Amino acid sequence: MNKQSLVGSLSFHLQRALVIRSEFGLRELIVRLLRRLGLGGRELAAWRKQKLEADAEFDRKFGTDTAGVQNLAGEHGIVGENAKHGLAHIASDPLQFRQIMDALNLPISDYTFVDLGCGKGRALLLAAQFPFKTIIGVDFVPSFVAAARNNVNAAALRGLRGDIEVVVGDATQFVLPSGALLIYLYNPFGSHVVGKVALHLRESYREDRRPLVVVYANPVHLIEFTSCGWQFMTEGSGWVALTCQS
Numbered sequence: 001m002n003k004q005s006l007v008g009s010l011s012f013h014l015q016r017a018l019v020i021r022s023e024f025g026l027r028e029l030i031v032r033l034l035r036r037l038g039l040g041g042r043e044l045a046a047w048r049k050q051k052l053e054a055d056a057e058f059d060r061k062f063g064t065d066t067a068g069v070q071n072l073a074g075e076h077g078i079v080g081e082n083a084k085h086g087l088a089h090i091a092s093d094p095l096q097f098r099q100i101m102d103a104l105n106l107p108i109s110d111y112t113f114v115d116l117g118c119g120k121g122r123a124l125l126l127a128a129q130f131p132f133k134t135i136i137g138v139d140f141v142p143s144f145v146a147a148a149r150n151n152v153n154a155a156a157l158r159g160l161r162g163d164i165e166v167v168v169g170d171a172t173q174f175v176l177p178s179g180a181l182l183i184y185l186y187n188p189f190g191s192h193v194v195g196k197v198a199l200h201l202r203e204s205y206r207e208d209r210r211p212l213v214v215v216y217a218n219p220v221h222l223i224e225f226t227s228c229g230w231q232f233m234t235e236g237s238g239w240v241a242l243t244c245q246s
Helices: 003-024 027-038 042-062 094-105 122-127 142-156 192-205
Strands: 112-116 134-139 164-168 181-186 210-216 230-236 239-244
Touching: 042 094, 042 142, 094 122, 094 210, 094 230, 094 239, 112 122, 122 134, 122 142, 122 181, 134 142, 142 164, 181 192, 192 210, 192 239
Parallel strands: 112 134, 112 181, 134 164, 181 210
Antiparallel strands: 210 239, 230 239
């Protein structure tokens, strides 16, 4: 790593540390640092083992590369001013995703699936196993979008649908398509951005009052939705589904 890249990476991590301390306090900052160093305890170690096994199985099946944790440090060309509020990308769990779809019991073929903060495209490929009308992924990191497109192409060779659109964009400004929507978030942003996304989605609904469901997995900043008019539709282990009535 050259000197410029090192300085950029250190600056990014410092900004993220300040945001975490501001939002969650010093204790949470220390806990997250210990986790990053592999000192998170037995429960975290067990979760990581299960996650690694599930990720490896998925990627073997579809010839993709969606596993692991992708940090934003060192990534170039990020769109918008929200880089310091973005979180490391972690791929969605296949079992949880299917449980969500079953619990929602929606006429999926009428809905467009939009993953805000899609990372390398795991959720897009999971959605491709259901008859969504259209599937769209949005991420503000160009390298993640390129990886997601590669994964879509690889999975298409194994039988999944290949008509998935992946675009570089800011989730707080992305122009949503018309028609029924299922918006998916897997804890991709800090509270600052989640609040903006919640307001942006609400305004989109007010302008075009069509069915709009938000699935928020690992809903750390749920209050940002509920405080601006979003209401519970249903929930499960580690996720909630929300709708907007106004």
